[in-house]
Every structure is written in structure tokens, then in C-alpha cells.
Amino acid sequence: MEVWRIDTANQKFGKEPVPAHWERLGGRALIARVLLDEVNPTCDPLGPNNKLILAPGLLVGHMLSSCDRISFGGKSPLTGGVKESNAGGTTGLKLVYLGIKTLLLEDAPKDDRWWVVYLNKEGATFEPALDLVGLGVYATAEKLLERYGKDVAIALIGPAGERLQLAAGIQNLDKDRVPSRIAARGGLGALMGSKHIKAIVIDAKDGNKPEIQDFESFKAAQKRFTKSLMEHPQTKIYADYGTNAMPGMSDGFGGMPTRNFSAGHFEGLDRIRGETMRELLLQRGGEAETTHACMPGCTIRCSNVYADENGKTIVSPLEYETVGLLGPNLGIDDLDAIARMNYEINDLGLDTIDIGAALGVAAEAGLMEFGDSKRAMELIQEIRQGTVLGRVLGNGAAVTGRALNVRRVPAVKGQAMSAYEPRAIKGTGVTYATSPQGADHTAGLTIRAKIDHLDPKVQAEVSRMVQINMAGYDSLGACVFAGNGFAGVPETIKQLIEARYGWEVAENFLQELGKTAIKLEREFNRKAGFTAADDRLPEFMRYEPLPPNNSVFDVSEEDLDHIFDDL
Amino acid sequence: MSEVEVTFQLHTVLQIQTPNGRLTSLPHKMRFGGTIADALRDLGLQINPDETLIVVNRQNVGLDYQPKAGDVIHLIPAIAGG
Numbered sequence: 225m226e227v228w229r230i231d232t233a234n235q236k237f238g239k240e241p242v243p244a245h246w247e248r249l250g251g252r253a254l255i256a257r258v259l260l261d262e263v264n265p266t267c268d269p270l271g272p273n274n275k276l277i278l279a280p281g282l283l284v285g286h287m288l289s290s291c292d293r294i295s296f297g298g299k300s301p302l303t304g305g306v307k308e309s310n311a312g313g314t315t316g317l318k319l320v321y322l323g324i325k326t327l328l329l330e331d332a333p334k335d336d337r338w339w340v341v342y343l344n345k346e347g348a349t350f351e352p353a354l355d356l357v358g359l360g361v362y363a364t365a366e367k368l369l370e371r372y373g374k375d376v377a378i379a380l381i382g383p384a385g386e387r388l389q390l391a392a393g394i395q396n397l398d399k400d401r402v403p404s405r406i407a408a409r410g411g412l413g414a415l416m417g418s419k420h421i422k423a424i425v426i427d428a429k430d431g432n433k434p435e436i437q438d439f440e441s442f443k444a445a446q447k448r449f450t451k452s453l454m455e456h457p458q459t460k461i462y463a464d465y466g467t468n469a470m471p472g473m474s475d476g477f478g479g480m481p482t483r484n485f486s487a488g489h490f491e492g493l494d495r496i497r498g499e500t501m502r503e504l505l506l507q508r509g510g511e512a513e514t515t516h517a518c519m520p521g522c523t524i525r526c527s528n529v530y531a532d533e534n535g536k537t538i539v540s541p542l543e544y545e546t547v548g549l550l551g552p553n554l555g556i557d558d559l560d561a562i563a564r565m566n567y568e569i570n571d572l573g574l575d576t577i578d579i580g581a582a583l584g585v586a587a588e589a590g591l592m593e594f595g596d597s598k599r600a601m602e603l604i605q606e607i608r609q610g611t612v613l614g615r616v617l618g619n620g621a622a623v624t625g626r627a628l629n630v631r632r633v634p635a636v637k638g639q640a641m642s643a644y645e646p647r648a649i650k651g652t653g654v655t656y657a658t659s660p661q662g663a664d665h666t667a668g669l670t671i672r673a674k675i676d677h678l679d680p681k682v683q684a685e686v687s688r689m690v691q692i693n694m695a696g697y698d699s700l701g702a703c704v705f706a707g708n709g710f711a712g713v714p715e716t717i718k719q720l721i722e723a724r725y726g727w728e729v730a731e732n733f734l735q736e737l738g739k740t741a742i743k744l745e746r747e748f749n750r751k752a753g754f755t756a757a758d759d760r761l762p763e764f765m766r767y768e769p770l771p772p773n774n775s776v777f778d779v780s781e782e783d784l785d786h787i788f789d790d791l
Numbered sequence: 792m793s794e795v796e797v798t799f800q801l802h803t804v805l806q807i808q809t810p811n812g813r814l815t816s817l818p819h820k821m822r823f824g825g826t827i828a829d830a831l832r833d834l835g836l837q838i839n840p841d842e843t844l845i846v847v848n849r850q851n852v853g854l855d856y857q858p859k860a861g862d863v864i865h866l867i868p869a870i871a872g873g
Contacts, residue, residue: 457842458870461803467873472802476865478849499806499813544873643873648849669872674844674851704871773849 225325225434230341230348232419233272233331237348242325248727250282252308252698253737254326255297256744259306262328265751269301269411270388270418272332278319278379278424279327281310281701282737283720285320285434286442287521289450290706292317294379294396294407295698301418302390302411302578302620303637303662305752306745309412310666310698312518313396313405315424318377319343321431333420338386340368340423345430353422358383360571361395364423365403372425374401380423382573385413387610389618390638391578392417395570398518398527404540405518408575409664410639411620437726445719452716453709454523462526462705463515467544468498470643474548477677478773479648481641482552483594484584485634488648488770492557496547501530501559510535524705530563539567545665548643549580554587555594565597568604574618579604581621581633581640589628632764637662637754644669646761647770647777649677654687654779658759658787660745666704668694678775684783696738710734743791756785794820795860797830802867805838827864828854836866844869 226239227246249257255277259265267273277297284292294316300307319327322343329341338353356364361382368378378397385392392413395403436442453459461469471493474480478488494500505512505528512531517524518541530542542563550562569576583600586592591613592599606614616627621640625633634641639662646653651670659667668691675682697707700717710717717734721727730736749758765777799817806813821830827845831838831854845852846865858864 457804457839457868461868461870465803469803469868469870470873472865473844473867473870476802476844476846476849476867499803499815503813548873665872672844672869672871676850678850708871 225323228324228327228348230327230329231331232329232333232421235339235350239347246325249740250284250699251279251293251295251310251701252297252695253741253744254279254699255295255308256306256741256748258326258328259297259299259748260744263299265299265748266753267299269299269304270414274299274415274418276329276412276415276419277326279325280316280320281699283724284316284701286446287317288446288720289453289521289523289709290519290703291701292519292521293701293703294319295701296394296407296412298412298415299752300410300412301388301414303639305637305662305749305754306660307410307412308661308698309393309407309409311396311405311407312703313398314377314520315379315396315426316701317520318426318428318431320434321428322426323431329416329419329421332418338420338422340425341421342372342425342427344427356422357386361403361573362571365397365401368423368425369401372427375427375429377426377428378403378423381413381416382571384572384574384607384618385417386422387615387618388414388417389574389615390414390623391575391582391618391620392573393575395573399520402540404570406570406575408577410662413573434724436724438723441719442723445716445723448713449709449716449720450523452712453706456708456712458705458708459524462524465498465502466515466526466528466541468501468542468547470544471497471547472499473671474644477648477671478770479645479671480552481548481634481643481645483555484553484588484632485641485645486632488645489772490552492552495557496551496559496562501542504559505531508533508535511537516541526705532560538563539570542566545642546576546580549577550583550600553580553584553643554600556597556600558597561597561601565601565604568601568608572607574607575620577642578620578640579617581635582617582624585621585624585630585633586617586628588630588632591628633762635663636761637758639663644671645770647765647775648773650680650777650779651675651677651683651686653761653765653777654683654784654787655691657761657784658687659691660742660749666694667691678773680779683779684787688787691742692735692738694738695741696734699737699741700734739791742788746788759784793823795823795858796820797858797860797862797864799830799834799836800863800865802865804868805866821858824857826855826857827852830858838866842869843867
């Protein structure tokens with residue numbers, strides 16, 4: 225494996241061996257290591273001293289079910305701190321086929337030209353992207369596939385990334401070549417835009433699958449892991465309902481963000497929940513699919529294709545977080561309207577979580593009535609048109625709150641919360657507060673735990689454990705749902721890593737990796753100027769009771785401050 | 792009081808497919824002082840207790856919970872998130 229460096233100032237390329245202390249890291253942990261080694265924590269995130277880092281996880285490259293995720297990272301334009309955001313699709317797999325341990329986009333362009341970076345076995349070339357600038361994500365992907373053929377992987381940005389909007393993400397092709405797998409969080413699309421790179425095209429046709437040191441052991445561990453995953457009860461739920469199985473569970477605990485995080489129960493829940501969505505898609509038929517894999521080889525298939533009443537695709541996939549933030553959070557109970565907004569936000573190359581939260585804040589400011597999906601779509605079109613209001617909204621919820629003088633802003637470290645109300649699911653509130661990433665459900669959800677979610681005393685320990693595990697999975701390239709398989713046969717993580725690389729690793733390799741990632745990330749944030757004061761939820765959540773539980777977030781500051789003392 | 796009326800609210804894969812479509816809730820009269828385990832047995836509903844969240848009044852409860860009149864008992868096949 226090698227380190228590939230892309231010099232965006234001079235359109236040059238170089239490759240070098242992997243430094244020894246990077247070798248046993250991947251994905252999220254490697255990103256944190258690279259940031260500490262090579263990026264000044266106080267740099268301008270959109271300036272020449274930041275780097276966009278692509279790092280496949282340690283298990284990527286073998287079509288191990290749900291374990292081919294790609295991590296993108298850098299200093300976050302949105303939070304000003306460390307950022308890792310990962311996605312499914314084919315980008316990670318193809319990078320590994322080219323032997324790339326990490327791809328670094330460095331420096332900044334000196335003129336107005338935009339580029340496609342084309343990677344193949346020979347290296348990288350810069351190709352003009354003039355015809356792609358300004359195009360939406362879907363049209364850009366189509367043109368690139370025409371130009372480079374159907375077998376490439378692509379990571380690309382939309383108009384929002386080009387405009388350096390802080391809620392911009394980076395989209396990746398799924399196995400059906402739809403640019404729907406977005407590394408959405410933290411404004412990494414803006415970071416890519418600051419380098420004037422519209423797309424990275426990865427042509428791995430002359431590449432190779434990575435070498436496995438002990439093929440028989442790897443296959444044996446893979447078989448056990450896959451069996452465990454397929455037999456896990458959650459796998460069937462995700463296959464039948466996708467992530468939108470969540471609304472009933474969130475709402476059941478009074479934790480469904482509703483009307484800009486002012487309530488935890490949504491009266492229109494039955495019209496947007498996964499059970500309803502599944503029935504609708506089965507009735508509509510045509511292109512609709514209730515189950516769909518985002519990565520080759522995934523056995524969970526939690527994705528879907530959401531089609532209209534004529535069976536024509538509106539968007540793929542329609543996921544819980546999007547449904548939550550564009551649905552109940554805006555008082556909207558119309559799945560078709562939510563799906564159409566989702567498509568537009570995708571096409572702009574934006575994060576549906578931060579945009580949904582920004583629209584909720586805008587509604588609170590009086591720019592739309594809660595429940596008015598037509599007006600919500602008009603506001604999204606303002607982003608496309610690049611109006612002043614659109615530029616504000618495209619920067620996400622925190623900036624929107626400041627610009628519109630709204631105090632109820634559901635964000636931590638400048639990043640919007642996902643669709644779990646932290647006053648009802650307090651452990652997830654601890655994660656939002658203390659994750660170096662900012663508010664992010666993928667950093668450590670606690671809703672599955674059989675605990676009293678309102679008891680402030682038991683939350684920190686649960687959050688800590690889940691955060692460490694998640695940071696580990698994010699470093700392996702494993703989807704959160706792959707964790708269900710590994711939970712039944714945890715020893716297979718050690719077996720797979722040892723067989724793949726020929727290393728000897730600890731029984732608790734997952735947790736060691738996770739702890740390393742979080743420790744490095746906290747160090748980067750400290751050097752960037754973050755303090756304990758940044759590990760807090762918005763203050764209104766401590767004094768504004770959330771119906772129907774009428775609870776506030778009352779986990780002690782001491783618990784928040786000491787959660788990672790013993791990493 | 793010898794009996795209490797409760798409602799079981801079924802989520803995702805527990806919504807039994809019938810000729811009339813999915814079944815989302817099951818009203819049930821049960822013995823006062825009986826537990827959720829008793830009620831599930833009477834209803835013939837089989838759940839995996841390790842993988843099912845039982846939620847009453849927005850709180851996790853166990854199979855030994857004794858429902859009160861009017862309780863809505865959510866049976867939620869657990870998932871890790873979305």
C-alpha cells in the first residue's frame with residue numbers, strides 16, 4: 225500500500241511508502257493521525273494548509289459484507305475541528321485495488337480552473353472540469369460515467385461544494401452507479417471545493433485485490449462473520465424497512481425531533497414511518513425497491529429506491545435521518561414531499577441533516593410555516609439559486625441560527641443534531657456533546673440500550689462504550705450495522721485483521737483502534753482551540769422541557785468532562 | 792378490579808401480515824396484576840426478549856412489568872439506529 229499525494233496548486237502527483245506509524249491505522253483513526261502529523265490545527269479549513277484525506281478502513285477491499293466504507297477527513301470547515309465522514313459505495317474498494325492506503329489532496333489552486341482528478345494504476349492526472357462546474361451531482365456523475373466508462377468509482381461534489389458551503393458533502397457512486405452515498409457531515413464537500421476538485425475518478429481496472437497473508441483463515445473468519453450477520457434479527461429489519469424502521473422507536477421514547485426540536489412526539493408519525501413506507505413502495509412497484517445494497521457484497525441491504533405513484537424513482541435511498549429532519553422536524557408528514565426535497569438536497573451536494581435542521585431553524589424564524597412542504601422546497605431552491613438566504617441555509621443550522629437570530633439551534637460544535645432528541649435519549653446527548661466530531665449520531669447512538677434513557681446518571685458510561693466501538697468500526701471501514709454481525713463473533717475482527725495483514729493484534733483490537741482514534745481527535749481539537757466548553761449541548765436543552773416527557777438534558781458537566789479520562 | 796384493558800402496539804417485523812393487511816395494534820383484556828409475559832402468552836405472541844424493546848409511557852420495561860388500565864405497550868424489535 226502507498227500514500228498518494230495530489231498537489232492541487234501545481235496539478236502534480238506523487239506517491240510514497242506508508243510511514244510505519246500509519247500502517248496499523250485505517251479510516252477514521254488514520255485521518256486523525258494524518259491531521260496531527262501534517263495539518264496545522266489552527267489553519268483556515270478552506271485554505272492551502274488544510275488537506276482532504278481519503279482513507280479506506282483496514283478491512284476494505286474484500287467485499288466483506290458491509291465493510292468497504294471510505295472515510296473522508298480534514299479539518300472541518302463546519303466545526304473548525306477534526307472531521308471524519310464515511311460513506312458506502314465503491315470508492316473505498318477501488319482505492320484499495322489501486323494500492324492506496326490514503327489519498328491526500330494538498331495545497332490550494334492559484335487560479336480559477338477546476339479539475340477532475342483521474343486515478344489509475346499509473347498514478348493521477350488532472351483533467352479540465354470546465355463542462356462540469358455548476359452541474360448538480362446527478363448530471364455530473366452521468367457525464368463522468370460517459371467519459372470514463374461504467375467501471376469507475378467516483379467521489380464528487382455538487383454546486384454547494386463549489387461555493388464552499390459549510391454543509392456540503394462528498395457523494396460517491398453506489399453499486400448501481402447512482403451518486404447517492406454521501407460523506408455528508410462537517411462540510412468536507414466545501415474542503416474539496418476549496419481545492420477546485422469537482423470529482424475524483426478511480427479507474428481500478430488494472431488494479432488488484434489486496435493481498436491476504438493467510439487466505440484460509442480469512443475465509444473462515446469471513447464465513448463466520450457473514451453467518452452471524454445474516455442470522456442477526458436486526459438484519460431482517462433493516463432489509464425489510466431500511467433505516468426508516470427507526471421512527472416508531474424514536475417516537476416511542478418521546479425522542480423524535482419535531483418542529484425544530486420543540487417536541488419529541490410527532491402526531492403525523494404513522495404517515496412517515498418505515499412500515500408505511502414499505503407498504504407504499506410495495507404497492508407502487510415499478511422502480512421502487514424496499515431493499516437495496518449500497519456496496520457490492522452487502523448482505524444487509526438496508527438501502528431502498530423510493531418511487532412515485534407511477535413507479536418512477538424520486539430518490540434513492542430515503543433514510544431515517546433525512547425523514548426525521550425533513551419530516552417531523554419541519555412538521556411535514558408527506559413522504560413524497562420529503563423524498564423530493566431529499567433529491568434536491570442530494571443534487572446540490574448537501575447534507576440532509578444539516579439542511580433539514582437549518583430549515584427547522586428558518587421555520588422558527590418565521591420564514592416558513594411548519595408543515596408547509598411547498599415553502600420548504602422553495603427555500604431549498606434559494607440554495608440552488610445562490611440567493612443571500614440560500615447561501616445562509618447552505619451553511620447549515622448553526623450559521624442559519626446566527627443569521628436569523630434564533631436561539632433554539634440543535635447543533636454542537638456547529639454541526640446539527642441527527643434525528644434523536646437528546647433530552648429524551650440522553651446517552652445520545654452525551655455523544656453529541658462529547659464526540660470530537662460534533663453532533664453526530666454515527667459517533668455513538670445509545671437508543672438500543674435497555675436503560676432508563678431519562679436517568680442522567682447512567683448515560684456517560686453507555687455513550688463512552690458505544691463511541692469507542694463506533695470509532696473502531698469507522699477505522700475498519702465497517703458499517704455500523706456490520707457491528708451486529710461482529711457482536712456475535714467478536715473474535716473474527718482479530719482473525720480477519722491478522723489473516724489480512726499478518727500482524728498480531730490484541731483481542732480487543734476494535735476498542736484499541738477506537739480509543740486511538742478518539743484520543744488523536746481530541747488532541748487535534750485541543751490544538752485547534754477547543755475546550756470543555758465546546759463539549760456541551762445548546763443551553764436551551766438544559767432548561768427548556770421537552771414534551772411529552774417534559775425532560776431536560778441534565779447529565780452533569782462533570783460526566784461530560786471526564787468521559788474520556790482513561791483513554 | 793379484576794381485569795385491565797391494555798393495547799399492544801406492534802412495530803416493524805412484529806406487524807403480522809394478515810389477509811386484511813398489517814396488524815399494528817392488539818387490544819387486550821388481562822388479569823389485574825398479570826405481567827406482560829402473561830399477556831404475550833395469552834395472545835400467542837412470541838418475541839425475542841433480548842432483541843425486543845418493551846416500552847410503556849416512553850420507558851423501557853421488562854417482561855415482568857404489570858400493566859395498568861389503559862397502558863399502550865410498544866413491542867419494538869430493537870435496531871441500533873438509522
